[in-house]
Amino acid sequence: MEFVLSEMIDQVMTARASQKALYIQGGGTKRFYGEPMQDIGAGSLLDVSAYRGVINYQPSELVISARAGTPLSEIESLLAEHRQMLAFEPPRFGPSSTLGGCVAAGLSGPRRMMAGSLRDFVLGATLLDASGTLLRIGGEVMKNVAGYDVARLLTGSMGIFGPILEVSLKVAPCPLAELTLELELDEAAALDRFKDWRSKPLPISATAWLEQEERGRLRVRLSGSDPALASARRFIGGEVLEPDAAAQFWDSVRDQTHPFFRALPLWRLSVPPSSPPLGLGSVLIEWNGGQRWLADGPIEPDFVRKAAARHGGHATLFRYAEPPVVPVLHPLPAGVRAISERLKHEFDPTGMFNPGRLFREF
DSSP, X not given: OHHHHHHHHHHHHHHHHHXXXXXXXXXXXXXXXXXXXXXXXXXXXEEOTTSOOEEEEEGGGTEEEEETTXXXXXXXXXHHHTTEEOTTOOOOSSTTOBHHHHHHHTOOOTTHHHHOOGGGGEEEEEEEOTTSOEEEEEOSSTTOOTTHHHHHHTTTOTTTTOOEEEEEEEOEEOOSEEEEEEEEOOHHHHHHHHHHHTTSOOOEEEEEEEEETTEEEEEEEEEEOHHHHHHHHHHHOSEEEOHHHHHHHHHHHHTTOSGGGGSSSEEEEEOXXXXXXXXXXXXXXXXXXXXXXXXXXXXXXXXXXXHHHHTTXXXXXXXXXXXXXXXXXXXXXXHHHHHHHHHHHHHOTTOOBSTTSSSTTO
């Protein structure tokens, strides 16, 4: 691995000396996300997929550290041997998905509503900056929080601060048991149920509502002990989904292989869970109402964003067929934008890392 690291450092130094852009890539499963990549011919590609392998794993401490190019499948298989997991259920989008890409994209899956987001699990990271220096941020144990917020800053940065080379994450024990319930409800009724359930100590680890076969179907995953699941099942009602079918469904939502996600453009709306039906078109609702996917053909971007903002949320153009004329991410408030620009300048003063991938201007 020392040779691979040395090669990457040399590539960074060469790109800086020649004042050319450097585009960072791992498994390539998230190339669709964010602003379109500019013409790589004007720069070069920094492939971190060869920089892989688990560095440290302590099951008793619930911590794992690995290099950025390590496939998520390898990490999850290792954790499963000890009945542990990545509680935020990162979307994989394909077998070549890597840990570095997972953190750089900052995306979380169905269990995020119960466990927290990816950012909540980052303990530390190593970043390669524009001068070829390795910046070790944070730590590898939960008691060591030095630089904790800076490590979190890399989550969702899309590589604009530089390549993430190593990451330390908190992991969690697997649930003792799980089951999925299915109910037939329309959108408004499902949102009312979410509101009611939020005030109850129910072991709900994921929810997903969408319209299928002209009927609204709500699936609710319960995770915990057998007595807790039995009590919640009596309270919630519905039919128990067969375990294999349930696992297949949640994987299809997590990895966006469900037919719903094939429609383009695909919008991701983040709104307060208490928001009513938005009336924008075909939706898939997750996180007890907090995350809403919109897939209903061409929709005026300004209309979508104003609808989300009206309820205190924001909208991201998650997938698209043609290069969009509007920014992919919801426009930032002026203050947050200024901070983001200053941080970019501190980590990457020449602006060579992934230019335009997170925000078009930098």
